[in-house]
Amino acid sequence: MNASFEKKILCIGAGYVGGPTMAMIARKCPNYKVTVVDINPQRIQRWKSDRLPIYEPGLKELVEATRGRNLFFSTDIEEGIREADIIFVSVNTPTKTYGLGAGMAADLQYWEKTARQILACARSPKIIVEKSTLPVKTALAMERILKSRESRIHFEVLSNPEFLAEGTAVRDLEKPDRVLIGSRLTPSGLKARQELVDIYRNWVPEENIITSDIWSSELSKLVSNAFLAQRISSINAISALCEKTEADIRNVAMAVGRDGRIGSRFLNASIGFGGSCFKKDILNLVYICRHYGLEEVAEYWESVVHINEYQKERFVRHMLTAMFNTLAGKKICILGFAFKANTGDTRESPAIHVCTRLLEERAELVISDPKALDNARLDLGHLEQERISFVQDPYEAARGVHAIAVMTEWDLYRRLDYQKIYDDMIKPAFIFDGRNVIDHEKLYDIGFNVYAIGKTPLTHFDESESVQDLQA
Numbered sequence: 497m498n499a500s501f502e503k504k505i506l507c508i509g510a511g512y513v514g515g516p517t518m519a520m521i522a523r524k525c526p527n528y529k530v531t532v533v534d535i536n537p538q539r540i541q542r543w544k545s546d547r548l549p550i551y552e553p554g555l556k557e558l559v560e561a562t563r564g565r566n567l568f569f570s571t572d573i574e575e576g577i578r579e580a581d582i583i584f585v586s587v588n589t590p591t592k593t594y595g596l597g598a599g600m601a602a603d604l605q606y607w608e609k610t611a612r613q614i615l616a617c618a619r620s621p622k623i624i625v626e627k628s629t630l631p632v633k634t635a636l637a638m639e640r641i642l643k644s645r646e647s648r649i650h651f652e653v654l655s656n657p658e659f660l661a662e663g664t665a666v667r668d669l670e671k672p673d674r675v676l677i678g679s680r681l682t683p684s685g686l687k688a689r690q691e692l693v694d695i696y697r698n699w700v701p702e703e704n705i706i707t708s709d710i711w712s713s714e715l716s717k718l719v720s721n722a723f724l725a726q727r728i729s730s731i732n733a734i735s736a737l738c739e740k741t742e743a744d745i746r747n748v749a750m751a752v753g754r755d756g757r758i759g760s761r762f763l764n765a766s767i768g769f770g771g772s773c774f775k776k777d778i779l780n781l782v783y784i785c786r787h788y789g790l791e792e793v794a795e796y797w798e799s800v801v802h803i804n805e806y807q808k809e810r811f812v813r814h815m816l817t818a819m820f821n822t823l824a825g826k827k828i829c830i831l832g833f834a835f836k837a838n839t840g841d842t843r844e845s846p847a848i849h850v851c852t853r854l855l856e857e858r859a860e861l862v863i864s865d866p867k868a869l870d871n872a873r874l875d876l877g878h879l880e881q882e883r884i885s886f887v888q889d890p891y892e893a894a895r896g897v898h899a900i901a902v903m904t905e906w907d908l909y910r911r912l913d914y915q916k917i918y919d920d921m922i923k924p925a926f927i928f929d930g931r932n933v934i935d936h937e938k939l940y941d942i943g944f945n946v947y948a949i950g951k952t953p954l955t956h957f958d959e960s961e962s963v964q965d966l967q968a
């Protein structure tokens with residue numbers, strides 16, 4: 497059966513990027529055999545089952561259409577390397593937590609182990625594709641490792657960063673704004689680059705496949721994430737000013753976004769960005785700038801992360817102040833734990849910070865989310881369990897609570913029957929909308945005291961006799 501495949505592709509790392517990306521390649525290139533391997537046997541087992549290890553709209557259907565036909569999942573990494581022509585490396589590259597660069601630099605240990613394993617197992621020439629997000633010039637390190645043995649096998653390293661967004665991964669993979677491929681500009685580099693272009697050409701229009709030198713490609717991924725995160729921090733910084741001046745962030749964002757030079761996307765004020773990439777990639781960029789002595793540039797980008805931390809903490813302080821400066825013993829329903837809608841991923845989710853801080857204030861938490869409760873349990877597992885409960889149904893979760901905090905912009909939360917929820921809550925009832933997704937005026941009319949990001953609170957209290965703002 498194998499002999500009928502035109503080419504064999506391997507992906508090392510069966511995570512949020514490796515799984516969906518390879519499923520899409522398998523779908524669009526039926527003549528290629530695509531195998532995804534991982535050191536984590538439970539993860540591979542889930543990819544082979546009905547319960548995929550990650551949730552993405554449309555992913556299950558995509559995997560079911562290709563699995564067992566030309567898409568395979570395995571833990572046999574060595575065999576995978578031996579038989580592959582093209583190897584995508586999509587392992588995790590988290591922020592280093594130890595030694596030099598701790599808290600800033602990318603931890604490249606998983607990446608380097610992969611490079612060494614490829615070298616040890618390969619018996620024929622391979623194209624190695626960097627899919628993971630990496631510091632600029634990592635391809636050079638990969639090349640050096642792959643050339644470190646007296647071997648006649650030729651390895652060509654390409655950079656092909658992934659731009660998919662979680663929650664819309666399948667759509668992004670099917671219709672990417674662009675595919676970026678960086679290579680050495682040598683004859684063998686250009687030939688390998690063309691092989692990768694030929695894969696994407698099966699479904700991506702040629703004008704959307706961009707090619708460049710390898711370092712520009714590596715750096716473009718870090719810069720894209722830095723720019724996206726910067727927009728979020730920019731609008732969030734202005735939301736703080738709106739709250740002081742009675743301006744409404746939604747009106748400001750709408751007016752600003754109508755400028756064609758600025759554009760309207762990524763201008764929703766919120767509790768802050770999360771996800772495994774933005775913070776880590778900006779810190780990595782900052783680290784690289786410092787390495788090259790560019791302190792001012794480093795500080796500029798670092799401030800994007802500072803504003804994000806500030807925004808999360810501001811939200812907690814607002815809750816505390818609004819609820820009469822004490823949360824001890826109060827029950828708070830957390831609507832949404834995923835870092836964004838349509839994913840179960842909770843890595844760096846702002847909800848983690850908010851819940852941790854609320855527990856420090858001795859609140860009791862009822863956490864609800866349609867897809868992320870398993871991850872939420874793991875994230876909060878080290879905290880006091882007797883004050884945390886996990887309830888899938890939002891109505892049940894909100895029953896008998898003092899306040900609701902919306903942490904994720906799940907569509908479901910826009911459509912809840914808030915009158916029913918209000919009736920079952922302790923009064924005065926508070927709602928803190930960390931995503932600005934609910935109709936605030938309607939909530940106010942129901943009887944809620946409503947606190948949104950970047951807006952004057954809508955409360956039923958006599959604000960001329962305001963309770964002293966002890967925390968501000």
Ligand SMILES: NC(=O)c1ccc[n+]([C@@H]2O[C@H](COP(=O)([O-])OP(=O)(O)OC[C@H]3O[C@@H](n4cnc5c(N)ncnc54)[C@H](O)[C@@H]3O)[C@@H](O)[C@H]2O)c1
Pocket residue numbers: 508509510511512513514533534535536539573586587588589606607609610627628629630658659660661662772773
């Ligand atoms: N998640 C995203 O939205 C996203 C988007 C674009 C780029 N990226 C980048 O893609 C890379 C992967 O991200 P992810 O979210 O898929 O990570 P992930 O943690 O979900 O998956 C990585 C997988 O690699 C496996 N792995 C680690 N070392 C291995 C080894 N030596 N051999 C085999 N498998 C190994 C892990 O077990 C894990 O399953 C990162 O560099 C990330 O920055 C992520």
